[in-house]
Amino acid sequence: MSPSTTKSALWRGVYSSLPFIIVVVPFAMLFGVAATEAGLPIEQVMGFTVLVVAGASQFTALQFMIENAPVLVILASALAVNLRMAMYSAAITPYLGDQPLWKRALLSYVLVDQTYNLAILEFEENPNQTTAQRTAFFVGCSLPLIPLWIGFTWVGAALGGQIPPEYGLDFALPIAFLAMVAPALRTVAHIAAAVTSVVLALALGFIPLNLGLLAAAIIAMMVGAEVERRMA
């Protein structure tokens, strides 16, 4: 396999991740601001962002820490929010599992919502790529996003001040996730899974630790798989 096609896969990854800068930058800043205002020194804010690299769970942990919750509750709820990444890990394994262990470990570090979803769209559209090309695309997606996540957390922590809510930045995340998922609604089975996910996530929202979302997701995957099996 020629190095030029690997290189072009890397660049395609970089380009396809660029729109998500609009999401990552404000989200990272918000975490920096919120964590600083909660009283964390900047080295602990950065520790969170560099070691955990998962915004939603970082906000969850922070919220429980502000409430002085027991440490076990903080850990359990923040990790529960991240359990969806186990499903991402399983879903990319057929595409990237051939890599040696140390590369799989490094890919795991940058496995976030955006890199996973961009990569899986790409892998499904271009099924004839080599593992090297797929890896290059995945790394390309992470190259702008992960450093920006870390850098703008620092900016938010350094600025401290509030970002006014009327800018509507809170909605950057939902719009980005919907924009990623809508093109993936290719078949009746995908649509059935998505509708199940929405209905059950809203209905099970009362379950603590985000476990309602996890249950909704698992049932939605089963619905998608079952519809696919019956249509085949």
Next chain:
Amino acid sequence: MTYSDTTIWWIIAILGVGTFLIRFSFIGLIGSRPMPPWVLRHLRYTSVAILPGLVAPLVAFPAATGGSPDPARLLAAAVTVGIGYWTKGVVRAMLGGAITLFAVQYMLG
């Protein structure tokens, strides 16, 4: 917040290691071993099973409006999904959603 510095560092370290192990779980342990077809069939629906559910409460009950449904956000979400579904363009869908959000917010003052 009343935790000691050491406790907070422990929280950060355990969350960091735990999150990494969650990410590493399947790709780390299974690697290149083949998975049965029924497992693969379920995994094909991972994205469409999680993201809509993750976003649904944020769209229906946005924190920025104190949790009450907001026409600008509902419409922006609908436009994003519509453009993404029919044009298959991620960037187009994001821009369409953002423009809708700001336009409706502006019109409603």
